[in-house]
Amino acid sequence: MLPRIFALFLVFLLPLSALAKTYDLLYRVGIDPDTGLAEVQIELEGDELPRELSLNLKSGRYSDVHSEQPLELTDDRAIWQPGGPKATLSYQFEIDKKKGRHRYDSRITEDWAILRSDKLVPPIAATAAAGLRSRARLQLDLPEGWSSALPYDKGDAGHYKLIDPGRRFIRPKGWMIAGRIGSRQDTIAGINTMVAAPLGEDIHRQDTLAFLSWNLPELKKIFPEFPDHLLVVSAGDPMWRGGLSGTRSLYMHADRPLISGNRTSSVIHELVHVATGIRGDGQSDWIVEGLAEYYSLEILRRSGGISQRRYDEAMEKLARWGEKAPSLLVKRSFGPITARAVGIMRELDREIRTASDNKASLDDVAQGLAEQRGEVSLKRFTQLAEKAAGTRVKTLAPEKLGKMEQAGKKKP
Structure with a gap:
């Protein structure tokens, strides 16, 4: 009798995360420079899945949404009911997007693509049983000779392991770059830091990494919970000629100086965001x-x-x-x-x-x-x-x- 009571006592001591049910969530993304599209599949697998997923398609960059499970489409939303134990929803995402008349904040060329992963996968509201959580990964299927960088760890199988503390339904967030790219990487103040940009562009990756090595430690003193991953993505024209922050990441145009003439820094400005x-x-x-x-x-x-x-x-x-x-x-x-x-x-x-x-x-x-x-x-x-x-x-x-x-x- 006493061992059973002791076992029940231990169960109550376990954190809620240990008692939570999980299912596998895989985002499979193929990027095609010829069409300018990303082919996205959301694959769910588990003994129990969410009852309903509501995808916000308001941006108009999503097309050809389909699934073998029940799916209701409106002008700006897809309501999906993924029956288990396996379910898949597919769609196409238009990568190119202008910010202003002549500049892009999302762009694909024959050699590279720069975009926000939280645009690639739209906001999704999940209706699920209490305690049901996703274990999420992202797999990129790229043209031959392409590589990629995202602000996440990569597993042995080449999948990015997605994290989003506090969220039960996890989706990728932050900037990403894929293509024929060059990068420099270091651990600065405990932060896994990478600077990445297309090959052949006049971008000083090592200078940026050195600049971060001087200033990230001071930033972390102010913000001790700064993310443990940081990706800095850069490119030249016709990309947006400024800086844009994202989750665990930022984009900065190649022509932006590390310190401006007025002594402020666009890089540090975006890091604070x-x-x-x-x-x-x-x-x-x-x-x-x-x-x-x-x-x-x-x-x-x-x-x-x-x-x-x-x-x-x-x-x-x-x-x-x-x-x-x-x-x-x-x-x-x-x-x-x-x-x-x-x-x-x-x-x-x-x-x-x-x-x-x-x-x-x-x-x-x-x-x-x-x-x-x-x-x-x-x-x-x-x-x-x-x-x-x-x-x-x-x-x-x-x-x-x-x-x-x-x-x-x-x-x-």
């Missing part, structure tokens, strides 16, 4: 962009990439540019708004340090945002700032964030 994983509500994009731009300077100062004098000069220039900004409380932050937001971040950091006798700083606020991730609002940002300061903060008063006249900064 990777670290925080936040997005603004209708009036809080200035928080997202201002924080990233502030730390693009602050991390360089801490790592010794720029001197204190250069740092102060850059802050002064941003302050002057920020005087041209309308209210910060707008949907999208752009140049002058982001510049003004940097000044708010610097002032807030000083206020927190003073109020806490230098025991806390803006770093604590940034860490709080990164822990919670998701949508950020002024209310949430203020709560984190006041928790760090131990008192109310004046820097985030609404009258200081509105029009310059309201903020008392109207020019004479």
Whole structure:
């Protein structure tokens, strides 16, 4: 009797993950440069499968969706009921997508393809029994001579092992590159870091890796939960001439300097987005962009990439540019708004340090945002700032964030 009771006691001590049921989820992706399409199969296998999967096809890049299991198609959604123990759904994905009139944020050529894996596989809502979880992998079927890079570990069978903590239905996320590519890789501050780009393009992979080796350690001090994988993808025209962050990854155009003329860094800016994983509500994009731009300077100062004098000069220039900004409380932050937001971040950091006798700083606020991730609002940002300061903060008063006249900064 006692052994049985002891065994039951051990079961209750097991973590929920140990009791959860799992099924295998394989994304099989074939990339065809001739058609510009990716052929995608979602294969499920297990004793129990989700009752229903709802795929968001709103982008219009998905076609020829079909399955032998029940499938209902509308203009922007596919409702799939995958009967077990095996089920497969297939579709085609259009890789090329322009961002603006002449630039691409997703592109395939005869030699390479760069895209977001979370566009390749659309958002999927799963209806499943409680505790049922997926064990997910991604397999790429590529033209001869092509290789690939994604921000995931590769198993012995050549499959990428997908992870997405907290999600029961896992799908790939982040930037990916496939083709005739070159890469440089190192472990920096415990982060498996890779810089990859098409062969033959004027891209300084080793320089970028060295830059990351100087600055990632400082970034991780601020964001200790930074992902353990980082992929930096780069290419030249006609790709988007800027930077774009993704899950555990970022894209940066080949012509973007590691440190800009105003001493900020687009690479570090995007790394902060990777670290925080936040997005603004209708009036809080200035928080997202201002924080990233502030730390693009602050991390360089801490790592010794720029001197204190250069740092102060850059802050002064941003302050002057920020005087041209309308209210910060707008949907999208752009140049002058982001510049003004940097000044708010610097002032807030000083206020927190003073109020806490230098025991806390803006770093604590940034860490709080990164822990919670998701949508950020002024209310949430203020709560984190006041928790760090131990008192109310004046820097985030609404009258200081509105029009310059309201903020008392109207020019004479």
